Amino acid sequence: MNMLTSKLIAKEFYLHRWLIIGSTIAGVVGLLIAAEGKVRFNIGMLMWLTTIVAFGIMLAMISIGNERKERTLQFVLSLPLSHGDYVRIKVVGLLLCFLVPWTVLGVGAVTLVLVMPNLPDGLLPFAVLLCGFFLANYSLVLCSALHTASEGVMTLVIITTNMGITLFIFMIGAIPSLNDHLFAPAPVWNSTFWTVLGVEAATLVITLSLPYFVAARRRDFT
Amino acid sequence: MYSGINISQTDARPMYQQIMEQIRARIAAGDWPAGKELPSIRALAAALSVSVITTKRAYLDLENEGVIVTRHGKGSFVADVNGLAGELQEEKLDEHLAAAAGIGQQLGLSDEDLAARLRRAIRNVDKK
Amino acid sequence: MTPTKHIEMLNVRKAFRFFTLEDLSLNLEPGQIMGLVGPNGAGKSTTIRLLTGLLAPDAGEIRVLGHAMPEAQALAKRDIGFVSDEMRLFGHATFGWHMKFISSIYPDWDEQYAKTLVQRFGLRPEQNVSGLSSGEHVKAVLLLALARRPRLLILDEPTSGLDPVARHELLSEFMDVLRDENRSILFSSHNTVDVERISDRITFIDRGRLIDSSDKEDFLERWRRIQLQLPAGATLPDLPHLVSRVDDGQFVTLTTNRYSEDLLAFLGNGVRQVQRMNLEEIFVANVMHHRELRGK
Numbered sequence: 001m002n003m004l005t006s007k008l009i010a011k012e013f014y015l016h017r018w019l020i021i022g023s024t025i026a027g028v029v030g031l032l033i034a035a036e037g038k039v040r041f042n043i044g045m046l047m048w049l050t051t052i053v054a055f056g057i058m059l060a061m062i063s064i065g066n067e068r069k070e071r072t073l074q075f076v077l078s079l080p081l082s083h084g085d086y087v088r089i090k091v092v093g094l095l096l097c098f099l100v101p102w103t104v105l106g107v108g109a110v111t112l113v114l115v116m117p118n119l120p121d122g123l124l125p126f127a128v129l130l131c132g133f134f135l136a137n138y139s140l141v142l143c144s145a146l147h148t149a150s151e152g153v154m155t156l157v158i159i160t161t162n163m164g165i166t167l168f169i170f171m172i173g174a175i176p177s178l179n180d181h182l183f184a185p186a187p188v189w190n191s192t193f194w195t196v197l198g199v200e201a202a203t204l205v206i207t208l209s210l211p212y213f214v215a216a217r218r219r220d221f222t
Numbered sequence: 223m224y225s226g227i228n229i230s231q232t233d234a235r236p237m238y239q240q241i242m243e244q245i246r247a248r249i250a251a252g253d254w255p256a257g258k259e260l261p262s263i264r265a266l267a268a269a270l271s272v273s274v275i276t277t278k279r280a281y282l283d284l285e286n287e288g289v290i291v292t293r294h295g296k297g298s299f300v301a302d303v304n305g306l307a308g309e310l311q312e313e314k315l316d317e318h319l320a321a322a323a324g325i326g327q328q329l330g331l332s333d334e335d336l337a338a339r340l341r342r343a344i345r346n347v348d349k350k
Numbered sequence: 351m352t353p354t355k356h357i358e359m360l361n362v363r364k365a366f367r368f369f370t371l372e373d374l375s376l377n378l379e380p381g382q383i384m385g386l387v388g389p390n391g392a393g394k395s396t397t398i399r400l401l402t403g404l405l406a407p408d409a410g411e412i413r414v415l416g417h418a419m420p421e422a423q424a425l426a427k428r429d430i431g432f433v434s435d436e437m438r439l440f441g442h443a444t445f446g447w448h449m450k451f452i453s454s455i456y457p458d459w460d461e462q463y464a465k466t467l468v469q470r471f472g473l474r475p476e477q478n479v480s481g482l483s484s485g486e487h488v489k490a491v492l493l494l495a496l497a498r499r500p501r502l503l504i505l506d507e508p509t510s511g512l513d514p515v516a517r518h519e520l521l522s523e524f525m526d527v528l529r530d531e532n533r534s535i536l537f538s539s540h541n542t543v544d545v546e547r548i549s550d551r552i553t554f555i556d557r558g559r560l561i562d563s564s565d566k567e568d569f570l571e572r573w574r575r576i577q578l579q580l581p582a583g584a585t586l587p588d589l590p591h592l593v594s595r596v597d598d599g600q601f602v603t604l605t606t607n608r609y610s611e612d613l614l615a616f617l618g619n620g621v622r623q624v625q626r627m628n629l630e631e632i633f634v635a636n637v638m639h640h641r642e643l644r645g646k
Contacts, residue, residue, distance in 0.1 A: 074436060276567065
């Protein structure tokens, strides 16, 4: 079972290698552009943002949605595994695939804030919450893809989470206890920060464990 | 391997019968001598791309006819009956002669006429 | 080895919105090939999906290689080679990658045999799967299953879309599998010529029900078309096992599924011709007959 698991996870990386590498590079380029200065900062950050989100969506959609449509699902299910195994391996494999660019780009963003003199370290909590949001967002999309075969539902999920990003950034700007300290010279880790982080973590846990209890129990495939 | 044996699905005769006939022919001709081991039922099926149940039936019927002998666990062999090849040939000869006799009667030939024709045929075969 | 049946289906039921598979019972012994024959939508693919664990039955039991399905499918599938004409390999990887992938998962992979098949099927390992024609793709998937030398092969329309040469090669490989009396094959196909040639047993399915399951030779021996000429005014006695009867003036064509010398004698002098029926003819006559019966 372990041999099969590692082979299948390796397969996820192999099949999505260009997407993973491309997104990482695009995100790093975005960060480098952002390091240049004011206007470029906005462009660069936008690029960084878009890259992570788009990458997450494509990963979930391609790997799960297409697998179903492209009938490679039947091929994978012909391997010596149960439906539960398939779901579990998918969750782990796709999460790991996402974590590669996410870690690089997250660390990159934090580094940028710490290193760049024109970027106050007060942005650090914001950067951390944003990265946490992306991860939680991705696992929500992943969880949805595993539970629905409907393209309509998936499209809805993606549109909603995209809007969610804008709302999230807006919300951060609107909450005084976070907003006030954005441009402080030192990072402020207050209770609001921990609360938001907690919500993100909870979302992560729920959306990653739901497949184990629901999708994995499904008896019929196709 | 056994590309010499051919099964036609457009032939009116069932596949197992086609196999039987071609095996009998080889035995009668002496190509498959007495005591020669036949391919296993499965090996023949694989070689001819034909179901095992078909070759099994062919061998079973051949055994019932006494043409082959199956030793459990050892395989099937051309029956070691003296002059079996000859027997089959003789059967064939009798069939041909019966047919000739029938046609001769239809033509109104006398026994002597028919015998003369037979002698002529023998001389022609000797010439070849 | 214990002589466990390779496939046992008992009174299986599977209901969908517009279709129900009802009361299906099926057995496959080791060393046998079974052909599954039926019109489109009859339930062949559903049956095969039930056997491979893709679907779970609503009622009844399924055991494949002794394992209960779908519960023990992870274990069962170690020894089952499943290929369906709908199955696709990963487009963004090469065929060679797939061979390495499969060979690393299954210990019984025969590298030598795989190389032979690559040659025989005319495939190129370095080629991307997305670049394969549909025929090449089918051969690729079959190669991946065959080279593992699994005990049981379950094939859904394995030769659909293949040219005659490729079909001939594939049938040859399937029969090669049967050299080993511990291996078996279940395949569904519309190609009645191929089914008639290589199957040991044949199962007919129509509209979610099993109509007939028997040895191939049995089918071929039992079914006949008999043409009679009845003198004016004569009628035929009531005949059992009559599948169909067509009257054309004095001439009557009977189709029976229980032919015997006795029947022939019973029919007497009016018989002009007795014709054997090939599998396609039996298939059509059988399905029509059962639909009529069910209509009543």
